[in-house]
Amino acid sequence: MVGFFSCFRRGSSGASNPQAFHFSPPFNDPFALPHISDRLIMPAIESNYRTKSGGNSIEGSASPKVDANDMRRIYVHDDDRVLVKIVHFGHPSSVGIEYDENGNWQFRPLWARRAGPRAWIYFNPEQVKAAIVTCGGLCPGLNDVIRQVVFTLETYGVNHILGIQYGFKGFVDKNYPPIKLSRKLVKTINMEGGSFLGVSRGCPPLKDIVDRLEEWNINMFYVIGGNGSHAGATAIYEQCEKRKMKMVVVGIPKTIDNDIEILDKTFGFDTAVEEAQRAINAAYTEASSAYNGVGIVKLMGRQSGYITMYATIASGQVDIVLIPEVTFTMGGKHGVLEYMKQKIELNGICVVVVAEGAGQWSLHLCTYSDETGNGGV
Incomplete structure (x- = not known):
């Protein structure tokens, strides 16, 4: 199942805290995601995951009778929720305020499941065969993510982890067989750039990918990629479900653009900003x-x-910033060119920074798209 969180809206009362262990979404909630137990008939088993601050094994989040004081700072309960939207009242004149169908503002809390280790798991770590693949373009921090996935799987007791080389193509190219990953092998890859596993764009026939997953007995598949990669991951999961394979597909979003609403910050964004700042300073010089x-x-x-x-x-x-979210005109009294002229006359210099997608709504000239379906700009 692709995804990391489920979001829920409370009732119009806007209560600040959900009732303990009785938190259920409305039936028509568009953000609700199924639990793994809803898709796979598998008995829950006690987790062997431990943290440095953890204590002994305890009754876990699968039981509604768990006392939060007994959690010993190890696990996160399934009923934990994080409030995504924190604005409790918005004035009609404020920016970013959402309205209902009648044009009235109403507080509708949006909740997200809290991330963290659960006390009950559904795959026996000794029987897990995991695979990791990196797809699309490069992104700072890829090797850190690969390394941490391997570390965490081994912390749970998983010893069979494969790294698929060069994206989804690694499933069909016999010249690049999977790499057996371990803590010893990946412990220093975070010091290197690029992807330890290699990347590629595009996706071979889904049947071939699922055939390899079935042949290698993979039951836990981690896909690190962007929009196209996650579309492929979703299609792979659907094929696996049709074959009644007991497997989960975990999507790990990769984008330097930081444009995933539910995440505070995507990995690689800070590095991209730092490098972009250097280019701006060079242009200013x-x-x-x-x-x-x-x-x-x-x-x-x-x-x-x-x-x-x-x-x-x-x-x-x-002096001037052009981004896709804000429309602008080049000519006219209040256009970009007139403002540039004013800045040059005033300061003798003008620095303009443009996001590659800025103004595309007014051009419609490029019909090119890459292997993943991204249009040219």
Whole structure:
């Protein structure tokens, strides 16, 4: 099952805390995700996971009678929820306020499941055969994620972990067989850039991938990738479900754009901002050394401008920022070109930072798309 969280809305009363162990979503909640026990008929077993601050084995979150004081700082209960939207009242004139179908603002709390180790698990670690694959483009922190997945699996007692080379293509290319991963093998890969397993775009026939998963007896599959990779992961899971394979597919979102709403920050974003800031500072140096100099920097951001915005703020040297979320015009009294002219006349320099997807709504010129379906910009 692809996904990491389930979100729930409370009733209109807006109670600040859900009732203990009786937290259930409305039937029509669009964010509700099934529990693993809803899809696979598997008995729950006591987890052998331990943390440095943990104590002895205890009754876990599968039981409604668990006392929070007995959790000994080891596990997280299934009923734990995190409040996603914290604004309790919004004035109609405020930015970012959501309204109902009648145009009235109403407090509708949005809850997300709290992440963390559970006291009851559904796969016997000794019988788990896991596989990890990295797909799409490179992203800072990929090796850290691979390393931590391996470390955590071994902490649970999983000893059979395969690394699929060069994305989904590694399932069909016999020249690149899977790598047996272990703590000893991956303990220093976080010191290196790129992907220890290699990456590729596109997806071979789903049947071939599922055939390999079945042949290798994989029952826990970790896909590290972006939109296209997760679409592929979803399709793979659906095929596995049709074959009645007892397997879970875990999606780990990979994007430097930081544009996943439920996450505080995606891995690789900080590094992308830091490197983007260097490019901006270099453009400022070039522009400030020229007569009426103009520096233009294009940054990553096909559909979101987080990298552009954060790098601009960090630099403090930018006059104009163009991002996909904000419309603009080039000409006219209040256009970009007129503002550039004013900045040059005033300061003798103008630095412009543009997210690659800015203004695409007004062009519609590019029909190219890559192997994963991303359109050209």
